[in-house]
Amino acid sequence: MVDILHKDLGAFETKICVDTAPLLERAYAHRSGLGWIGHNTCLINQQLGSWLFLGEVLTSLSLECDNPAAFRCGSCTRCIEACPTDALVPTGELEGPAYALDSNKCISYWSIELKGSLPESARAMMGEHLFGCDICQDVCPWNRRAAVTKADEFQPRNALPNLEEVASMTPEEFDRCFGDTPVERTRYRGFLRNVAVAMGNSGKEQFLELLYRMTDSPDPVIVEHALWAIDTLKDKIAVSKS
Numbered sequence: 134m135v136d137i138l139h140k141d142l143g144a145f146e147t148k149i150c151v152d153t154a155p156l157l158e159r160a161y162a163h164r165s166g167l168g169w170i171g172h173n174t175c176l177i178n179q180q181l182g183s184w185l186f187l188g189e190v191l192t193s194l195s196l197e198c199d200n201p202a203a204f205r206c207g208s209c210t211r212c213i214e215a216c217p218t219d220a221l222v223p224t225g226e227l228e229g230p231a232y233a234l235d236s237n238k239c240i241s242y243w244s245i246e247l248k249g250s251l252p253e254s255a256r257a258m259m260g261e262h263l264f265g266c267d268i269c270q271d272v273c274p275w276n277r278r279a280a281v282t283k284a285d286e287f288q289p290r291n292a293l294p295n296l297e298e299v300a301s302m303t304p305e306e307f308d309r310c311f312g313d314t315p316v317e318r319t320r321y322r323g324f325l326r327n328v329a330v331a332m333g334n335s336g337k338e339q340f341l342e343l344l345y346r347m348t349d350s351p352d353p354v355i356v357e358h359a360l361w362a363i364d365t366l367k368d369k370i371a372v373s374k375s
């Protein structure tokens with residue numbers, strides 16, 4: 134695209150970014166009319182919903198400004214009500230009540246970005262999420278109307294392994310299964326940590342043996358979460374049998 138612009142407009146400087154520079158992309162997207170920032174804090178496009186990627190061409194060209202997109206959440210509060218951790222918090226009135234995402238309460242942040250031990254208070258709230266959450270996008274009516282992509286790049290590559298399989302993975306098997314996918318971002322340690330927490334929250338007795346096996350891991354973070362999960366699971370089993 135930049136080549137076409139250069140051909141039409143001559144020489145000018147450009148830098149292309151796709152989540153690769155410290156830019157608040159959704160703010161620019163909103164101002165350029167691509168969509169509005171919903172109560173779930175995502176950019177929402179009227180046709181595409183919020184499951185989209187934002188890319189930018191920074192340029193030295195002097196361009197005419199577009200108009201910001203209108204706010205179309207209306208009185209909807211589905212995402213706020215559906216968030217299991219109350220991570221969408223009000224920040225004041227803009228166009229309708231404005232909300233911010235408190236990352237310290239967000240399952241996506243805990244399960245993907247947070248390295249090392251999860252706060253004790255977060256573990257039960259993680260439920261059985263292994264990587265990300267996005268409930269606040271799943272429930273958004275604008276995503277229900279959006280078309281599902283048929284692009285090959287976005288089709289599932291591997292059948293998703295079940296919890297038993299991922300709990301027994303070696304670091305090499307993790308790399309083989311999740312290398313070059315977004316899941317790689319958690320690294321082996323973070324993923325196994327999340328697996329232990331999910332098994333603890335599941336209430337399923339069959340996971341106890343696997344969790345005991347995870348306590349043999351050489352990684353103290355995995356051991357810590359496996360021990361937490363064993364205690365949690367035993368409590369849940371006891372309650373279900375009482």
Ligand code: SF4
Nearest residue numbers: 216239240266267269
């Ligand atoms: S990703 Fe999940 S936890 Fe985070 S704000 Fe959305 S619904 Fe809440």
Ligand code: SF4
Nearest residue numbers: 171172206209212273
């Ligand atoms: S669920 Fe409702 S309030 Fe939340 S972002 Fe979508 S339209 Fe806006």
